Amino acid sequence: MEVTPDLLTPYKMGKFDLAHRVVLAPLTRCRSYENMAQPHNTLYYEQRAAPGVFLIAEASAVSETATGYPHVPGLWSQEQVEAWKPVVDAVHAKGALFFCQLWHTGRKKSHTADFGAPPKLETEEIPQMVMDFRVAARNGIKADPRCQWVPHQPVLVVYGHRKSEFFPASASGPLYQGQPAQRQHGSSLDNRCSRLATDVIAAVVDEVGAHRVGVRLSPFAGYTDCSEADAEAHALHLVHFMDKLGVLYCHMVERRKCVNGNTGKLAIPHRLSPFRKVFKGTFIVNGGYDREEGEKVVRDGYADLVSYGRLFLANPDLPERFRKKVDLNKYDRSTFYTSDPVVGYTDYPFLSHETQVA
């Protein structure tokens, strides 16, 4: 008899055995000074690691021009690979699965001294960007000689650029000479929107294998002036593409909560079913979930896994708290992007500490 899964039942994602369905969402913390992982990064991830827990690391920049925010880690140099190694080792020593998120902040590309108004990215810059993802993916593997921690989510840079500026609908034929992901691009959607994304995904898959690659998509995001009228169609196009390549997981962010007409309460709109239907690999949802909502979507088959950002940040033992159905620590928004190595980062209390104090 088939048992209905719930949030805390084990799950097999590709070759990885997970103890439950609660995942740490990637959280940029601006504490990796000089773009290097630090000893306090080790402590932070170690606190959240436990056997069979799936942790997605904060976004790592694929190049010096990809950082977007101050003090984010990178994966473009050997020195950065070395800095990540103790973090990876500590997470593995506790039996957790660790994926690194690769990103380029696109139009919001960085200037080391000035994080002000972003310049427009030029089409000519794209092949280098794709190559940067490829190299960073390779570096991710180097950070663990046993090859257990692996990339990656090319965070698709739907983030921070207007894709049409890159890929005018009139473009025809391959733009990137000599690139591994070279293809003919027939439809304007393929050309315009997802060209950068598909090329990055194809390059990373080619580099490390689809069984080690997940992709995170936020088609409903509107930050940094990047919302697009047909973002859902773009995302669906990408999900088809990822499915064909056999990408390990698809991680999607929900539309922001809105008021439910029946209950008058804020609720997640649950708009991800069309993507779930297309993608045969592991489907992860994110955005405003709590324990009850997570339970529900796993039970209903809407998602395989649920990732938690702010709740996991504030509760290093979140899965344990869910299991025991106890109160959660509240997150402190004011410390999300400050750079202290302790405050708002490694100082959220564990359940057992609280219990002892009580």
Ligand SMILES: Cc1cc2nc3c(=O)[nH]c(=O)nc-3n(C[C@H](O)[C@H](O)[C@H](O)COP(=O)(O)O)c2cc1C
């Ligand atoms: C402090 C902070 C940092 C974040 N950094 C990242 C990031 O590096 N990469 C990413 O894809 N999303 C990032 N996000 C978005 C989260 O992964 C997640 O989508 C968001 O917090 C909503 O999920 P939640 O309601 O469970 O917190 C960040 C969010 C916060 C609050």
